[in-house]
Amino acid sequence: MRVGQQLARRMHENDMHWWDAQLAEYQPLPVWKDFPKLWEAEIARAGGNAGDFPFWLLTSRSMQYAWGGNVGLQIIHEVAGNIAGHGGVIINAGRARELGIADGDTVEIATLSKNVHAKAVLRQGIRPDTLLLIAQFDHWATPFAKDFGVPSLNSLVPMSLHLTDATGSGADVVRVALRKAA
Amino acid sequence: MTRWAMIADLRRCVGCQTCTAACKHANATPPGVQWRRVLDMEVGEYPDVKRAFVPVGCMHCADPPCMHVCPSTATRQRADGIVTIDYDLCIGCAYCAVACPYQARYKTDRAEFAYGAAPMQSEEARFDARRLGVATKCTFCVERIDAGCAQGLKPGIDPEATPVCVNSCIAQALHFGDVEDPQSNVSQLLAENQSFRMHEELGTGPGFYYLWDRK
Numbered sequence: 055m056r057v058g059q060q061l062a063r064r065m066h067e068n069d070m071h072w073w074d075a076q077l078a079e080y081q082p083l084p085v086w087k088d089f090p091k092l093w094e095a096e097i098a099r100a101g102g103n104a105g106d107f108p109f110w111l112l113t114s115r116s117m118q119y120a121w122g123g124n125v126g127l128q129i130i131h132e133v134a135g136n137i138a139g140h141g142g143v144i145i146n147a148g149r150a151r152e153l154g155i156a157d158g159d160t161v162e163i164a165t166l167s168k169n170v171h172a173k174a175v176l177r178q179g180i181r182p183d184t185l186l187l188i189a190q191f192d193h194w195a196t197p198f199a200k201d202f203g204v205p206s207l208n209s210l211v212p213m214s215l216h217l218t219d220a221t222g223s224g225a226d227v228v229r230v231a232l233r234k235a236a
Numbered sequence: 237m238t239r240w241a242m243i244a245d246l247r248r249c250v251g252c253q254t255c256t257a258a259c260k261h262a263n264a265t266p267p268g269v270q271w272r273r274v275l276d277m278e279v280g281e282y283p284d285v286k287r288a289f290v291p292v293g294c295m296h297c298a299d300p301p302c303m304h305v306c307p308s309t310a311t312r313q314r315a316d317g318i319v320t321i322d323y324d325l326c327i328g329c330a331y332c333a334v335a336c337p338y339q340a341r342y343k344t345d346r347a348e349f350a351y352g353a354a355p356m357q358s359e360e361a362r363f364d365a366r367r368l369g370v371a372t373k374c375t376f377c378v379e380r381i382d383a384g385c386a387q388g389l390k391p392g393i394d395p396e397a398t399p400v401c402v403n404s405c406i407a408q409a410l411h412f413g414d415v416e417d418p419q420s421n422v423s424q425l426l427a428e429n430q431s432f433r434m435h436e437e438l439g440t441g442p443g444f445y446y447l448w449d450r451k
Binding site for chain 2: 117118128129130132133134136137138146147148177178179180181182
């Protein structure tokens with residue numbers, strides 16, 4: 055397998071050999087695991103139908119809020135607003151159109167047991183089967199941030215040992231349903 | 237002659253908003269007023285889509301529409317190309333805000349602060365009542381340029397004489413300098429790269445260039 059060879063050559067060309075042990079165990083991507091199956095089984099276990107929850111809800115860090123220590127600062131809230139997704143859930147524009155969802159509409163994001171509401175932010179640069187909620191605004195309950203009105207993935211993640219790995223952690227991903235709020 | 241101009245390298249801007257925040261700090265602008273703004277744009281449709289972050293603000297046009305419509309001569313143009321607003325002459329008609337094709341002008345009628353009616357200590361200290369009810373916009377940090385030049389410093393090279401948005405840029409996407417000087421940093425960048433100016437077809441002659449690829 056040639057993966058990592060180019061990196062090794064560039065390092066060795068520059069007389070850098072202190073990374074050789076790490077180069078030996080270099081892998082471009084972790085071993086694939088069937089995450090969809092894990093989730094489908096979890097939904098079935100809870101009495102649901104995986105087909106009713108077709109979206110993968112992801113989260114990401116916000117460049118402006120970073121680790122969130124600045125979440126109480128109005129200036130950060132203001133400038134972060136210039137970057138798409140800080141005011142709602144990012145949805146693929148084409149998929150949203152199929153669902154009758156327009157930019158700015160209030161949508162419901164739901165699992166079997168919980169649901170939250172968010173403003174729809176329509177973008178092209180996201181897969182049609184994926185939703186994105188930036189950061190964790192609803193658990194930053196500081197006096198300023200609690201009024202943002204933007205939910206987070208954390209509110210929807212089910213507490214399940216079946217979705218928990220050996221470290222006690224889990225992937226930041228949730229299978230959800232999406233619909234325009236009434 | 238000198239013609240001050242700014243350059244935004246679209247290959248380097250990551251949309252971090254540091255320039256916007258730095259401008260707000262340096263110029264003490266109220267909530268919602270962003271003299272230096274960065275647009276988050278998408279080009280194309282999924283799956284063939286690209287994202288671009290585009291810094292915008294007053295373009296300090298060679299032929300500024302805002303100046304032509306100003307009924308009180310508050311908006312003027314300096315010999316070095318910087319478009320200025322005299323708050324004492326401005327009557328707040330906002331014709332300029334309508335005429336500007338770059339949506340670069342703001343008008344704040346009431347005092348507004350970050351956390352409601354009461355200003356923070358820093359806001360109180362820097363509050364300028366002359367800015368209420370008049371047009372405001374990016375000044376290219378003209379006070380810094382003038383003070384720096386008076387000390388023999390070079391805008392765009394010496395940070396003390398350079399607009400704060402340029403100084404703050406974490407990606408070195410923003411540059412500032414004299415485009416009339418063929419040896420300047422900005423002239424070199426324009427000579428080496430393909431560039432465009434926003435709404436060139438309107439004939440405003442913006443003093444703000446965008447780089448997008450090597451020549």
